[in-house]
Amino acid sequence: MRMYDLILKKRDGGVLTKEEISYFISEYTKGNVPDYQAAALLMTIYFQKMNEEETVNLTEAMMNSGETIDLSAIEGVKVDKHSTGGVGDKTTIALGPIIAACGVPLAKMSGRGLGHTGGTIDKLESIPGFNVNMTIDKFINNVNNFKIAVAGQTANLAPADKLIYALRDVTATVDNISLIASSIMCKKLASGADSILLDVKTGSGAFMKDTDGAFDLAVEMVKIGNNMNRNTIALVTNMDQPLGNAVGNSLEIKEAIETLKGNGPEDFRELCITLASYMLLLAKNVNSVDQGRKKAEEVISNGKAFKVLKTFVTEQGGDVNYIQNIDLLPKSKKIYELKSKETGYINKIAAETVGLSALALGAGRETKDSTIDLSVGIVLNKKAGDYVQKDETLAYIHYNDDAKKKNAVNKLKTAYMINEKNEANTQLVFGIVTADGIKRL
């Protein structure tokens, strides 16, 4: 087999076989295929696209390019959740304890990555002592004993994806649906869950800006998952404004804790309950989404979910006092109040701009080696659809450095669109994609 022939075949509209795709992936991972041939092939895929079978084969080959995690020692149906990412997305921290409290095991591998704020792991590390480095045995034991564990992603999960993503990033071949879907799914599949719930975000703060594109991606990923014998469902959800009120690491932890205590912002609570209800369904823990919703609401109101959170934190070395008393969590030195210059309805809070403001404060990583300031961030006081008076507080900016604050405020000011009429679209879930098709809401 020769790479040249694969490029030519795809260029001329051919369909690559399973053997050809796995040749490309395994030889590229070994360093036997030069970057220029991989780049040429990726560009032919951009133009000629891949069909469903090719996309599944690509995903499987990337999954098999490194370690795959065996979770069979964990009892019950293992359900994983993946969000395509957005601003203020602290979902895992609240959702994990909810479904664990319902009796469904959550064995979560999570990353740090680049972004407006840190990843789930960075957020959890706001709690002193919290540790995500553990052996696979300890990870499995924790899940069996406490129904929940979160571990840092091992270095060798789908190495082909890392190599290919880096190449796509510099050759303008990122935005192809098969390449995006396979890149996400190969890592999920390698992580060993039986069922997968995908939260595909759409809107100004999401990778997929438009809803149709988000549904396309959802359909592609659901096809891959089900083809690979993982029961897979996707929800397409709103990321046009930040999720919840808090954007920033310790600020988000606080919001997640509040939510498990039965407080917390309405949109975030609602999304957690919705996602939980589908996860419980995928785990066969309930027979319907409605049953799932009731069960999820119950474990919040009776305090079981919050109790699981405390056990989870304790078992991973974290100081549980910080959960009991969230005032102990990292706090910024100063808080600035951003006031409204207008009176009217908030029609938009551009999520990406809020994210960039948080990044400017130091809440996220600009490069792999950046240090995160866990204490800084933004807490929205008003959300889309709210009425605001002139001089009322729009948002609280938690900061440690005046220059960074100035930069963040200048950005944040531009995020708001305030009008006399309320035309905000605050629909939270746009639709559900299953193996049976799309259901738009």
Add this chain to the structure above:
Amino acid sequence: MRMYDLILKKRDGGVLTKEEISYFISEYTKGNVPDYQAAALLMTIYFQKMNEEETVNLTEAMMNSGETIDLSAIEGVKVDKHSTGGVGDKTTIALGPIIAACGVPLAKMSGRGLGHTGGTIDKLESIPGFNVNMTIDKFINNVNNFKIAVAGQTANLAPADKLIYALRDVTATVDNISLIASSIMCKKLASGADSILLDVKTGSGAFMKDTDGAFDLAVEMVKIGNNMNRNTIALVTNMDQPLGNAVGNSLEIKEAIETLKGNGPEDFRELCITLASYMLLLAKNVNSVDQGRKKAEEVISNGKAFKVLKTFVTEQGGDVNYIQNIDLLPKSKKIYELKSKETGYINKIAAETVGLSALALGAGRETKDSTIDLSVGIVLNKKAGDYVQKDETLAYIHYNDDAKKKNAVNKLKTAYMINEKNEANTQLVFGIVTADGIKRL
């Protein structure tokens, strides 16, 4: 300027500016653009194509990536000829002396390259002592004094083309008309001629197998030449069977000498006279192609062209006795006669197959480092349109090695298509492309 933005722009259907194209070419030549980005850009060009302006700008940038030859010290209009290559194409060796004998200077830079036989330079080196390594001063002096000189191509003519061609060759991005045309034309333009005659071959032995493709390439190259202020004309000519009878280095030299003496095969003689008549027109040496044709025929029949050949060979160090007595030229040890198994009209002699047979005998280079056997090759005894009796000789195979001969014979046998009816298409020139358009014949 960033390569990423150029790839993205072209991928999305944009038109690259002159500055962007010259940035790519100059930075790639310097080694500042990685191969993977160049490969990605070439693949976008394959899919999105380049318009006329982009193609001209690409050609100019590649021309300027290395040395350009200044021929202004040569008196008169300098006309260059370029053939896109075929089997048995020894045209330059006969054509040069013809136009020089008419008073038009021929300052020719020629290559060796890979192919079924050697290049023009290899063929000329069948003559002992013949030397193509000379200073640019000696080259110009020879042209001024004797109207003809052939030099080996300097190493640094259009280095960007060498780099890009090598990359296209391994990334399935060879067959794009803009990339093909610019690759040929950048070297011609760097060689310094005022006017250019292109012989675009079409048929089984040519790079362009179909006639429409050959006309497209001719149009593209004529546009580039004229845009760059070189008076450029292209002829689209037949390369479905080998040109002339001889395929092999010293065998082709002999055929070219015979042609200058007024003998030689009809098709080869006719093509030389046709090409000469257009070159004389481009040089403003005559006022019409008909006048050019008469003049070319005259210098053959009155011996002037043959006399120029002898001077040319002598002045470049070659032993003129080998021209006077062609029996002295390198000869193979043995000759095998390939007999016909059928009686009928020869409808086809697949040129590429004949070329591969010659290559199998050792007449050409398989890799850059191969040594050429100047003595071996094939001489056709019958051509397309001829009637052949069973057991009559189709071709003479000049060989030195029995195993190679066997291999060559096995190939050559498959080149012939013999039928009861004569349906051979032996039209020599299919059309002429000038700045005014296409004239099909």
